[in-house]
Amino acid sequence: MANTQAMCTSFMGQLLNGGHQFGAITLVSRTSLTAPTVDTFKAALYLTTATVNASTTAYSASNEVSGTGYTAGGVTITGSPAWNAPTATNTSTTAGTAFTTPTASITYTTVTLATAFDAVLIYNSTQNNTAVSVHTFGSQTITAGTFTLTMPANTTAAALLRIATT
Amino acid sequence: MITTTKGDMDESLLEKREGSLDNDNETTTWVEYWLEGELVHRSAHVALKKMPPIVAEAASLT
Numbered sequence: 126m127a128n129t130q131a132m133c134t135s136f137m138g139q140l141l142n143g144g145h146q147f148g149a150i151t152l153v154s155r156t157s158l159t160a161p162t163v164d165t166f167k168a169a170l171y172l173t174t175a176t177v178n179a180s181t182t183a184y185s186a187s188n189e190v191s192g193t194g195y196t197a198g199g200v201t202i203t204g205s206p207a208w209n210a211p212t213a214t215n216t217s218t219t220a221g222t223a224f225t226t227p228t229a230s231i232t233y234t235t236v237t238l239a240t241a242f243d244a245v246l247i248y249n250s251t252q253n254n255t256a257v258s259v260h261t262f263g264s265q266t267i268t269a270g271t272f273t274l275t276m277p278a279n280t281t282a283a284a285l286l287r288i289a290t291t
Numbered sequence: 292m293i294t295t296t297k298g299d300m301d302e303s304l305l306e307k308r309e310g311s312l313d314n315d316n317e318t319t320t321w322v323e324y325w326l327e328g329e330l331v332h333r334s335a336h337v338a339l340k341k342m343p344p345i346v347a348e349a350a351s352l353t
Binding site: 130131132137222224235237258260261262263265266267268269270271272273274275276277282283284285287288289290291 | 294295296312316317319321322323330331332333334335336337338339340341342344345346347348
């Protein structure tokens with residue numbers, strides 16, 4: 126069992142159906158919805174013995190970390206706004222990148238997580254906890270302390286979520 | 292003051308240990324405080340670098 130960094134495959138399919146709302150958008154009316162509100166996304170931590178990867182379709186408490194100060198489901202990705210406005214940039218006539226990144230670090234404050242963990246699942250808590258992506262890191266434990274995930278730069282080359290053509 | 296498993300304690304009473312990790316995926320630092328051989332505080336800070344992008348493709352019609 127191991128966690129694997131990946132964009133969740135189900136997420137890619139849901140993108141084609143407009144199933145996630147990272148930022149504000151104005152739509153041509155689809156019956157009634159023209160200005161949907163931005164969805165809420167959360168970040169849950171998983172034990173090294175978990176198996177979260179591209180096949181993960183939704184948040185599950187199975188093999189999620191537990192301990193003092195940690196609430197099942199993890200923390201809400203906060204900020205104002207929570208995500209940088211999704212941006213699409215052409216790099217040539219045939220290629221470009223669309224990208225976004227949370228605007229703030231993800232922080233678990235004053236927790237004790239005694240069993241080793243090495244992955245965070247980003248998921249859409251507004252849309253039935255559907256999975257977005259898995260990010261792995263070196264195995265960690267926390268004792269009466271704080272665990273912080275600092276986001277990469279919100280650029281075409283490093284943003285947390287990127288969709289690119291080459 | 293440091294938050295520990297035994298309550299808030301003055302840092303001068305504790306042994307401080309620090310470490311770091313840097314690779315293509317992350318830059319991580321951690322700090323530990325020990326009291327008489329017992330770990331009483333550990334915090335970690337992971338800076339994610341990047342992950343491979345989704346590759347999008349428009350299929351040829353020919």
